[in-house]
Structure formats: C-alpha cells, structure tokens
Amino acid sequence: MGFFDSIKKSLFKEEKDTYLEGLGKSRNSFANKIRSLSLNFKGIDEDFLENLMEILLEADVGIHTANKILANFEKKAGKLSSKDFNSQIECLIEVMAEMYGENQTLSPDYPKVILLVGVNGNGKTTTAAKLAHMFKNEGKSVMVAAADTFRAGAMEQLDNWAKRLEIECVKGRENGDPSSVLVDACRRMKEINADVLIGDTAGRLQNKTNLMNELNKMKRVTAREIEGAPHDVLLVLDATTGQNGIEQAKVFMETAAVDGIVLTKMDGTAKGGVVLAIKDILGIPVKYIGFGERMEDLRPFDINAYLVGLCEGIVNE
Numbered sequence: 001m002g003f004f005d006s007i008k009k010s011l012f013k014e015e016k017d018t019y020l021e022g023l024g025k026s027r028n029s030f031a032n033k034i035r036s037l038s039l040n041f042k043g044i045d046e047d048f049l050e051n052l053m054e055i056l057l058e059a060d061v062g063i064h065t066a067n068k069i070l071a072n073f074e075k076k077a078g079k080l081s082s083k084d085f086n087s088q089i090e091c092l093i094e095v096m097a098e099m100y101g102e103n104q105t106l107s108p109d110y111p112k113v114i115l116l117v118g119v120n121g122n123g124k125t126t127t128a129a130k131l132a133h134m135f136k137n138e139g140k141s142v143m144v145a146a147a148d149t150f151r152a153g154a155m156e157q158l159d160n161w162a163k164r165l166e167i168e169c170v171k172g173r174e175n176g177d178p179s180s181v182l183v184d185a186c187r188r189m190k191e192i193n194a195d196v197l198i199g200d201t202a203g204r205l206q207n208k209t210n211l212m213n214e215l216n217k218m219k220r221v222t223a224r225e226i227e228g229a230p231h232d233v234l235l236v237l238d239a240t241t242g243q244n245g246i247e248q249a250k251v252f253m254e255t256a257a258v259d260g261i262v263l264t265k266m267d268g269t270a271k272g273g274v275v276l277a278i279k280d281i282l283g284i285p286v287k288y289i290g291f292g293e294r295m296e297d298l299r300p301f302d303i304n305a306y307l308v309g310l311c312e313g314i315v316n317e
Ligand SMILES: Nc1nc2c(ncn2[C@@H]2O[C@H](COP(=O)(O)OP(=O)(O)O)[C@@H](O)[C@H]2O)c(=O)[nH]1
Pocket: 118, 119, 120, 121, 122, 123, 124, 125, 126, 127, 236, 264, 265, 266, 267, 268, 290, 291, 292, 293, 297
C-alpha cells in the first residue's frame, strides 16, 4: 500500500468527507494541475520540477516553503529514481506530510480560557461560536465573552450565537475596556464553574503599540483571575488572503504569544497551500480549520485529512 492510501485508510469517513468538501476549490486547482503533469512525465527532470514549483506557488505555498518542499522531494525521489508518476507523487505527498509534522490541538485540561485574536473580518466571532459548539458537544460547560467593544454589532453578533447555543455571553459597554469584560467573564466563569471561556477580541492592526498594549492587558487581567489563563491564544487567519495572512500573523506574533492558528474560509479559496507555509515560516501549528459559516463548520486540523482533501485524484487507484 502506498503512502497516500495508507493515510486515506487512517481517516474516519466523516472526517475525510468534510476535508474533501472543504478543500474542493484548492483540490480542483492543485490536484488537476499535478495530474496533468503525468501526460509528459519522463522522470524527475528540470521541466517537471519547474512545473511543480509553479503549481505550489499558485496554491499559495509561498516561495520559501515551495523551495524547501522541492529540495526535500528531489532528495527523497532521487533515492527512488523511479519513472513511475504515481510513486513519485506519493513521495511528494509524503514529503509535505513530514515537513508539517505532528498534529496539535488544545490540551485536554480544564478549566480553560481561550482568547481569539486577529484582524477584523477574519472570522473570530464565528470561530468563537464554532468552538463553543464543539466544546458543548463534548459535554463541556462553555461561555463566551464579547470583548470586541469597538464595534456595536460585534457584541450583538456573539450574543446572538450564544442564544442559539444556549450558553452565557458576558458583554461590556460599547467602547468600554475589553479587559474589564474579560475580568467580568473570568469571575462569572469561577462562579458557575464553567469548563471553557472563549474570549472574542477586537483586532485592530492600525497601531501596533496600541494592539500590543491591549493584548498584553487582556492577558494580564485574565492571568490575575484564573491560574494559567489565557491557556490558549489562537490567532484567527483568513485563508482567502493567502500569503498576506502570513504577514498579519508576524505582527500578532510580535505583540502577543500565539499558541496556535485557526485558519478560516478554507471552503472559499484555492489557496489551501498556505497551511504548509504557516507551519514552515511561522512555526505555529494550525489547530483548527474553518470550512463554512455554520457553527458545525470547524474541524481540529489533521495533516493527513488535509493532504487527502488537497491531493485526492492525483494518484491513480
Ligand atoms: N465561507 C466561510 N465564511 C466564514 C468562515 N468563517 C467566518 N466566515 C464569514 O466571514 C465573515 C466575518 O466573520 P466574523 O466572525 O464576523 O469575523 P471577525 O470580524 O473576525 O469577528 C462572516 O460573514 C462569516 O460568516 C468560514 O470558515 N467559511
């Protein structure tokens, strides 16, 4: 059994189907282009590597990561020195899997405070609802804090999700101090013994110093209320922005310790290769991936499911 088959067999059907559907746009582009290289395949030569490079860049893997993938592939494929297209592609997929490494999600420890940070429009509020839904399904008691006090609609949006999820939402005053919302929420969390608190914050990038001060204060005040908090700072990135997302991430990494990435809107883009760039360049794991606007459309990130979603159809069965 080849590498691709073995990772496919390791997945649950539902997981595989969700990733196949969510990565449809990326796969239509990436897998079809690579498949078309099989027509004139004469082995790993300059032409083939050049074409591969172009396809990786079009999937928004980024030049740095694409170079690394190709270098590793050449090394591994050279040992194989096979002119069989399928086995070479299996080798390429294996290289991508090795470069990403292990999956990482959240620790199984509770109580847990999670802060969502990121630029407006990236999907923080929706992700707060999706995470709350996921924890609720796992039998955890969950609450959310609407700490994005800068947009009137933002708190209401989270409150509406909370009503649908039948969970508590701690809100503040419009233009109030986001940190004081978090303090209230942490105190409420202790009062009702909740397992998980998810804080939805505002992500203004205009002024780095302000952003840094604000994020630091939020972290400080939650740490004062609950030991070890915030347990996870998750940076929410919009996959449709591709390589720009990497630049955004660098700013947030300078201002706040980021423990993981939530990559949203994967369903709406062909730039699915950005996952590989995030891990390679930022060194931060993608912990969750968003496949749509509904509360069910979030999955813990799984590198094997991702590679199946991206590459299904390239290797002939
Ligand atoms: N297609 C798609 N849309 C999403 C996803 N996540 C969020 N959105 C949409 O992106 C828009 C902005 O999301 P929102 O949560 O308000 O972003 P925020 O400003 O960071 O809080 C909304 O219209 C969401 O429905 C996703 O995974 N897929």
